[in-house]
Amino acid sequence: MKYMTEFRDGEIAEKIARAIKKQSRKKIRVMEFCGGHTISLLKYGIPDLLPDTIEMVSGPGCPVCVTSRGEIDTAIQLTENPDVILASFGDMIRVPGTSESLRQAKAKGADIRIVYSPDDAVKIADENRGKDVIFFAVGFETTAPVTASSIKLAEAMGVDNYFVLSAHKTTPGILGALLAEEVRLDGFICPGHVTAITGTAMYKPLTDACKPCVVSGFEPLDIMSSILSVVQQVEKNVATTEINYRRVVSSSGNPTAQKIMGEVFSPVDAVWRGIGVIPNSGLKPDGAYKRFDACAKFGLKITTDEKETRGCICDKILRGLKKPVDCKLFNTVCAPEEPVGACMVSDEGTCSIYYRFGKEGREVAAR
């Protein structure tokens, strides 16, 4: 556990907290993009250490949460075919689509297998040549290269019954959408693992708009020192992209991963749950790999018509406009056991994190 506890040292945290307090003058709103960041913030009680000048706002960086109802409905629809095995990451199973979740479909008899990696889905396809095995691919640039590599693996192994239902999302589009929001954001704690793949070029529109960007790791001290960097930039009236996660991230990203994504996928318009269609923010297998696209193979089209349950404000939470405690459903009818909105479903969803680790809004518990 060495190299881990060092990043969770309470004394150093208090030193950084003192520096933040001393240097922060302007009132600012800082968005932590990733669900992983939000977990660390709340799990370690970081907001308690920050001065009143700094408000932390959670962003849309939870791949399970932003997977659209249409994408889930399409996955369920595919499993109605008795010759189909659907392979999915475990987190997707509970997420409600329009009328049901994959877990409910599984209980009714759909053949749904949980995998830890798309390569396991290729293995299932190899072992079940008489069936069509579809991997339900979700995630940002962190998981997309792995999906791409599974497609290449299937090709190399001659597994021709492996397909991908891609619900992958890419980050540049959503960053643009956040910039267009009516609510002021003064700086960004940027996703560490996504940037490890993409590199830092995609933050230029943000820094051009005078928003400091600090790429951060996920340990509490990573986040504390990243907040300090944002504060320092704001106070100096500069906006640059800083990498505060050098042990993982370089400015050019991971060229091998970028290459394989480029070879296998083409950009496509994608629906983000709670947010809507963002042009060219999705990926689908294309070109020489088009035959791996489950939608093309089964002639399906993912619907873009998204309606959230009445009273649910996930759309505003995902864009940083509201907080979970602003929602009337939070901790009343919407809880991790029976989630209503997208942000309560995944362990990395903002509402679920506030529910599990936050103290705010839990006193009025009407459970």
Place this chain on the structure above:
Amino acid sequence: MPRADYITLAHGGGGGASEELIEEVFIPAFSNAILDTMSDSAIIDAPENGKLAFSTDTFVIDPIFFPGGDIGSLAVHGTVNDIAVSGGVPKYMSAGFVLEEGFPISDLKKIAASMGEAAKSCGVSIVTGDTKVVARGSADKVFINTSAIGFAPEGIKLSPKRVEEGDLIIVSGTIGDHGIAILTLRKGLEFKTEIVSDSQPLNRLVEAMLEAEPDIRMMRDPTRGGLSATLNEIAKASGKGIVIDEKALPIKQSVSAVCEILGLDPLNVANEGKLVAFAPQESAGKVLETMRDNPAGRQAAIIGRVGGAGPGRVEMKTAFVGNRIVEPLVGDQLPRIC
């Protein structure tokens, strides 16, 4: 005629094959004066005074053999511990088996032997039992139900209602061992670790604890849902708040490393041989010493106290700086771990 190597539907039919199974597998493993009478029900002596404690549990764990135990020893320990933490001294046990057609009899023998040994080491007699066989695919290998009767001495009044502000909370050893030992065997993960299940009986430990301090408020064994589920149940049932200290939690480094990699919280991971006790502040030190003198409590530690959080709430002082809520797990973290 050669004896069968595998369970067939005939073994559940009540005829010669059933009898053979009882005589070849169960009697040698469980034999005792009451069972050996082979009557339809076990006739047992009632305690002269005090009360009866009665508990049941069903075991469907997959895999059935795991580092540190198997479904047989687990089925004995699980029910024995439920009786023990309620203050009962477990005495008699029943064992019901649901077997899948095709299950190897050699595996059943191993499981029965391990149950017999576990029962003996707890001072419990398996006095009655039942076997059913279902067609292949209708059950997975073997499921076991055990029920047990224990004697609860007069005056034992363990209950969450007796928990008071200032009480100290003691856990009997490292947490999360069982859940992680099972998880590392799962298909697709296949970690190489030396983590073994903590499956063990707690009845002797409890006896020693109650002898040292009869005023222990309550005890519970944090199995499924782990320590967080148990503490939340107690907080709700007692209407008191609980604050635990992350730095005080006994967790094996290997368990904590696997949890870190997989994003699990050791507080949510199952245990099968640990208990959590609430003791008055003045005598908690004595209880702790007694526990550490017992093989099942060597690594016991005081992990927190009652008070300092709102009624019904559990909070943890993190090793970092602030406090956070400890919320019971939602859904299933690991399938079929007990």
